[in-house]
Amino acid sequence: MKKFGLLLAGGLAALILLHSIGPMVGLLVSLVLLYFIFRQFLKTDSIAWKIGLVVIGLIVLSSTIHHIPALIGIAAAYVLYLVYKEWNKTKKPPKRKNDDPFVNFEKQWNEFKN
Numbered sequence: 001m002k003k004f005g006l007l008l009a010g011g012l013a014a015l016i017l018l019h020s021i022g023p024m025v026g027l028l029v030s031l032v033l034l035y036f037i038f039r040q041f042l043k044t045d046s047i048a049w050k051i052g053l054v055v056i057g058l059i060v061l062s063s064t065i066h067h068i069p070a071l072i073g074i075a076a077a078y079v080l081y082l083v084y085k086e087w088n089k090t091k092k093p094p095k096r097k098n099d100d101p102f103v104n105f106e107k108q109w110n111e112f113k114n
Helices: 002-019 021-043 047-066 070-087 101-113
Strands: none
Touching: 002 021, 002 070, 021 047, 021 070
């Protein structure tokens, strides 16, 4: 039953992720452009070029705000990662004291010495 729930959650997260790939790419491009505009703004000394960069930056910022629903796609990718990690988790049986090879070695070594 647990695997069915994981399959259902993973399928839903995959569909949401596939649906929001376009906005995620748009958000990434907008953020990269905004970063380079900001760096250029800090480097320049011309007041006219700074005003121009502010205007361009505000246009790109509005595009970035437009792509905020892509955060849902990022959350879906994280859920898909958690489902994948939980799906591949193997249950290990509890270790018994007698199964430890070092304990058996030390016990045999003590018997050998005596």
